[in-house]
Amino acid sequence: MDILDYLKEERNKDWRKNLRSQIKTKDRTKTKKVKMPEENPDIRNTNNIEVNSGLTKEQALLEASRCIDCANPTCITGCPVGINIPKFIKNIESGDFLAAAATLKETNSLPAVCGRVCPQEIQCEEQCFYTTKLKLPPVAIGYLERFAADFEQNSGEISVPQVAEKNNIKIAVIGGGPAGLATATDLIKFGYDVTVFEALHEIGGVLKYGIPEFRLPNTIVDVEINNLKQMGVKFITNFIVGKTASFDDLRKEGFKAFFVASGAGLPNFMNIPGENFINIFSSNEYLTRVNLMNAANDNFDTPVFSGENVAIIGGGNTAMDSVRMAKRLGAKRAMIVYRRSREEMPARVEEVKHAIEEGIEFLNLHNPIEYFADEKRRVKSMKLQKMELGEPDDSGRRRPVPIEGAIEEIDVDTVVVAVGVSPNPLIPRSLSDLEVSKWGTIIVNDDMQSSIEDIFAGGDIVRGGATVILAMGDGRKAAIGINKYIKQKIKK
Amino acid sequence: MDNKIVEKIQFSENVVKLIINSPYIARSRKAGHFVIVRVDEEGERIPLTIAGSHPENGTIMLVIQRVGVSSAKLCDLNVGDTILDIVGPLGEATKIHKVGTILACGGGVGVAPMLPIVEAFKEAGNRVISIIAARTKDLIILEDEIRKHSDEVVIMTDDGSYGNKGLVTKGIEDIVAKEKINEAIVIGPAIMMKFAALTTKKHNIPTQASLNTIMVDGTGMCGACRVSVGGQTKFVCVDGPEFDAHLVDFDEMIERLGAYKDQEIIAHEKHEHKCKSKHQ
Numbered sequence: 154m155d156i157l158d159y160l161k162e163e164r165n166k167d168w169r170k171n172l173r174s175q176i177k178t179k180d181r182t183k184t185k186k187v188k189m190p191e192e193n194p195d196i197r198n199t200n201n202i203e204v205n206s207g208l209t210k211e212q213a214l215l216e217a218s219r220c221i222d223c224a225n226p227t228c229i230t231g232c233p234v235g236i237n238i239p240k241f242i243k244n245i246e247s248g249d250f251l252a253a254a255a256t257l258k259e260t261n262s263l264p265a266v267c268g269r270v271c272p273q274e275i276q277c278e279e280q281c282f283y284t285t286k287l288k289l290p291p292v293a294i295g296y297l298e299r300f301a302a303d304f305e306q307n308s309g310e311i312s313v314p315q316v317a318e319k320n321n322i323k324i325a326v327i328g329g330g331p332a333g334l335a336t337a338t339d340l341i342k343f344g345y346d347v348t349v350f351e352a353l354h355e356i357g358g359v360l361k362y363g364i365p366e367f368r369l370p371n372t373i374v375d376v377e378i379n380n381l382k383q384m385g386v387k388f389i390t391n392f393i394v395g396k397t398a399s400f401d402d403l404r405k406e407g408f409k410a411f412f413v414a415s416g417a418g419l420p421n422f423m424n425i426p427g428e429n430f431i432n433i434f435s436s437n438e439y440l441t442r443v444n445l446m447n448a449a450n451d452n453f454d455t456p457v458f459s460g461e462n463v464a465i466i467g468g469g470n471t472a473m474d475s476v477r478m479a480k481r482l483g484a485k486r487a488m489i490v491y492r493r494s495r496e497e498m499p500a501r502v503e504e505v506k507h508a509i510e511e512g513i514e515f516l517n518l519h520n521p522i523e524y525f526a527d528e529k530r531r532v533k534s535m536k537l538q539k540m541e542l543g544e545p546d547d548s549g550r551r552r553p554v555p556i557e558g559a560i561e562e563i564d565v566d567t568v569v570v571a572v573g574v575s576p577n578p579l580i581p582r583s584l585s586d587l588e589v590s591k592w593g594t595i596i597v598n599d600d601m602q603s604s605i606e607d608i609f610a611g612g613d614i615v616r617g618g619a620t621v622i623l624a625m626g627d628g629r630k631a632a633i634g635i636n637k638y639i640k641q642k643i644k645k
Numbered sequence: 646m647d648n649k650i651v652e653k654i655q656f657s658e659n660v661v662k663l664i665i666n667s668p669y670i671a672r673s674r675k676a677g678h679f680v681i682v683r684v685d686e687e688g689e690r691i692p693l694t695i696a697g698s699h700p701e702n703g704t705i706m707l708v709i710q711r712v713g714v715s716s717a718k719l720c721d722l723n724v725g726d727t728i729l730d731i732v733g734p735l736g737e738a739t740k741i742h743k744v745g746t747i748l749a750c751g752g753g754v755g756v757a758p759m760l761p762i763v764e765a766f767k768e769a770g771n772r773v774i775s776i777i778a779a780r781t782k783d784l785i786i787l788e789d790e791i792r793k794h795s796d797e798v799v800i801m802t803d804d805g806s807y808g809n810k811g812l813v814t815k816g817i818e819d820i821v822a823k824e825k826i827n828e829a830i831v832i833g834p835a836i837m838m839k840f841a842a843l844t845t846k847k848h849n850i851p852t853q854a855s856l857n858t859i860m861v862d863g864t865g866m867c868g869a870c871r872v873s874v875g876g877q878t879k880f881v882c883v884d885g886p887e888f889d890a891h892l893v894d895f896d897e898m899i900e901r902l903g904a905y906k907d908q909e910i911i912a913h914e915k916h917e918h919k920c921k922s923k924h925q
Binding site: 352353354362390391392393396397398399402418419420422424428429431432434435437438441442446447452453454455456458529530577578579 | 669670672673683687688689690714715729730731732733734735861862864865866867868869871872873878880883897900901903904905908909912
């Protein structure tokens with residue numbers, strides 16, 4: 154069935170019609186947007202408790218009633234995984250929260266994750282009728298997604314999505330992050346025999362090693378992964394395809410197609426003098442030590458150094474995660490150092506707001522140009538070049554240009570470099586026939602198929618560093634591509 | 646891939662050889678590769694260079710020196726115990742080719758990762774001269790195995806308790822005085838590699854050093870292992886572990902290896918205390 158027909162059919166069901174008739178659209182639009190309850194900033198910045206505590210039932214019911222159940226739901230066009238947004242929200246309004254969660258899981262395998270970390274403000278919520286036509290705050294789609302997913306997780310009645318009859322065709326998914334998990338979900342629904350190979354000792358990718366507990370608790374991720382296990386997805390940790398076994402080895406073991414979602418696991422540095430001094434870390438290292446390896450917990454062996462004057466270089470979400478982590482690890486000054494102004498920072502508005510509340514300092518229009526160390530080669534200060542905004546660059550943002558002679562030096566004992574990542578080189582290096590771009594990303598066609606016909610790819614290894622939800626969108630597209638490829642193979 | 650220990654040999658008080666069930670890695674590893682090991686739920690991820698494998702039996706060999714908490718935990722494991730996580734083989738394999746005469750210098754437990762490299766160079770038809778160096782006789786390891794794959798073996802001990810008295814650098818000088826060396830490889834403590842490299846540089850012998858830095862993931866993700874090679878930052882895990890020894894900034898590497906020294910001392914004392922109270 155065509156997607157539009159499906160949406161129409163669902164919308165024309167009696168319960169939806171009844172709901173629409175119960176409150177006048179005009180009255181719906183009069184209700185104010187809900188405010189997410191948050192932990193007290195002065196307390197939360199000393200612990201790892203999740204900052205957003207989630208909507209109450211009453212809040213969710215009221216917020217769901219704001220959605221006018223548009224005939225042409227533009228919000229869906231903003232969703233990379235195509236969630237039937239009005240259907241799940243109307244299920245919330247009618248009080249059937251489990252049905253709302255089941256709706257989310259029709260197309261999204263990680264709703265509790267996406268409800269927390271998606272940048273809804275530039276996706277579904279940006280396309281919401283309230284935003285585009287009424288010029289009012291959008292329906293809080295993200296908060297509602299999280300509400301429904303959490304409700305299901307806490308209900309003890311977690312639904313396992315239906316899967317097609319097993320076809321016994323083996324597919325290998327390489328990488329257990331968002332892209333890999335999304336593909337695995339759809340492929341298992343189609344009936345394939347799916348194995349996810351993960352390089353680390355835990356499944357989840359960036360959801361586990363990168364995003365901190367205070368933004369996305371690991372237990373939330375584990376529940377979603379368990380759901381996939383119940384659907385029949387197999388997981389193998391500590392296995393690097395291309396190293397532990399080659400693609401050919403796995404082909405011999407019967408795998409008919411591969412989805413490479415190995416991520417953007419190579420941190421960028423700025424290549425400025427002194428960057429290899431001790432206590433200058435990549436954000437990947439800093440966050441992995443704390444999030445994946447539990448370094449801040451005395452019972453674990455992995456150490457982490459985090460001092461009193463911590464500078465994080467960068468203005469993205471990873472920089473915000475790192476700086477807020479530094480505060481929680483005891484920093485007196487936890488600073489963002491970013492070469493553009495605050496308006497140009499790529500981080501989500503919500504993360505910046507939370508950071509400000511938690512006492513994070515912002516050194517905008519500052520760019521590090523050199524580090525200095527003590528006699529033990531530990532970083533002790535950094536030289537900053539002050540910047541001003543010039544003409545717009547390719548990204549449309551005003552280009553930062555150095556102000557001649559405006560240089561200052563500040564004391565730091567810890568520096569975290571969060572200036573982006575490059576594609577992980579392990580898989581491209583293990584396949585000489587694989588076509589890659591000059592940046593090292595895998596080149597794919599519209600079906601997410603690479604230059605090697607049985608190898609598909611998606612997520613950051615194709616995009617070079619994006620969001621959880623875009624990776625998941627790729628994963629879903631690749632599942633369709635793989636299904637098409639296998640069907641054609643069988644015909645032959 | 647059950648990571649079970651099938652054999653344990655105590656080389657000396659603080660050095661242990663473990664033979665571990667790991668069929669995939671046993672098949673795919675090559676000389677120069679390493680693995681990342683996490684011994685238990687609370688454990689760190691640490692890199693260990695593979696000292697050999699038996700593809701038919703599905704086992705790999707690791708040699709571990711007790712220095713901190715993680716290595717102590719590994720050294721205390723026994724036959725039948727299981728290591729929680731082992732992943733690999735990682736890094737780029739040693740570039741093995743026929744060049745003529747190879748000088749392989751191993752210091753301390755560095756002799757373990759040197760073994761497969763010596764083996765491979767010999768197999769490729771080279772004349773292989775190996776130097777095994779250690780502080781004292783007890784710390785000389787894998788002598789028989791190295792002898793099996795070398796044309797000539799020189800033993801050096803700092804205290805003269807076995808072989809020749811002196812550092813690895815003296816061993817190199819003695820050999821260079823006798824015959825032409827085409828290429829050298831040095832593996833061992835960073836300080837030993839630094840001076841071995843200075844010595845071979847003096848004689849213009851192209852030299853590779855196999856570096857063992859701090860790592861977390863071992864797959865290029867964290868950058869903890871970065872070193873300066875010829876003024877450029879490289880990741881030991883994905884660009885190495887072997888680099889042109891004459892271009893490596895060993896002083897920087899030595900300092901970076903000590904990044905967590907304070908924490909390590911505290912952790913080690915805590916671990917010792919825990920072990921003692923367990924035995925009482």
